[in-house]
Amino acid sequence: xxxxxxxxxxxxxxxxxxxxxxxxxxxxxxxxxxxxxxxxxxxxxxxxxxxxxxxxxxxxxxxxxxxxxxxxxxxxxxxxxxxxxxxxxxxxxxxxxxxxxxxxxxxxxxxxxxxxxxxxxxxxxxxxxxxxxxxxxxxxxxxxxxxxxxxxxxxxxxxxxxxxxxxxxxxxxxxxxxxxxxxxxxxxxxxxxxxxxxx
Numbered sequence: 001x002x003x004x005x006x007x008x009x010x011x012x013x014x015x016x017x018x019x020x021x022x023x024x025x026x027x028x029x030x031x032x033x034x035x036x037x038x039x040x041x042x043x044x045x046x047x048x049x050x051x052x053x054x055x056x057x058x059x060x061x062x063x064x065x066x067x068x069x070x071x072x073x074x075x076x077x078x079x080x081x082x083x084x085x086x087x088x089x090x091x092x093x094x095x096x097x098x099x100x101x102x103x104x105x106x107x108x109x110x111x112x113x114x115x116x117x118x119x120x121x122x123x124x125x126x127x128x129x130x131x132x133x134x135x136x137x138x139x140x141x142x143x144x145x146x147x148x149x150x151x152x153x154x155x156x157x158x159x160x161x162x163x164x165x166x167x168x169x170x171x172x173x174x175x176x177x178x179x180x181x182x183x184x185x186x187x188x189x190x191x192x193x194x195x196x197x198x199x
Contacts, residue, residue: 002058003058004050005060007048012066078149110181114182137180147173151173152174
């Protein structure tokens, strides 16, 4: 197993620690901050393993598999635990907390749906020997999404103006990530519609 693959595997192994820290509220001081940092480090490894694999020509099939799985599981887990913060993080919206929670749920559904659709496209393309190039919009979406989730988790352990500002920025970036999810998803499907041709 080469270095990029080991980094991808490490990202997967960091997920249980991320979740554990998150749910140790009242046991571990600043547990949300710690979980946010673990998430940020894990998310950064996504860029590191990809860069090393490309620059050193270490791209392998198992590497593609591990990288894809690690990224999707990490992000999906982070979005799920954010929904578990309804009684804390979403209180920054005051009377609009329930609406904000519902909107966030919808955004998460959209993001996950896009991932399933694109994954299905890639599977069909691979089965037919076609290569689907990654789009820059997708990379921007991923970066925006990761920063948003980090800030949303980070904000929980801080009260007052600072925590509120960080939370609002996080939610704002998550909204932007959702828009980029829709735009990049539609663009991706449109540019690769030939994948669905029967011939």
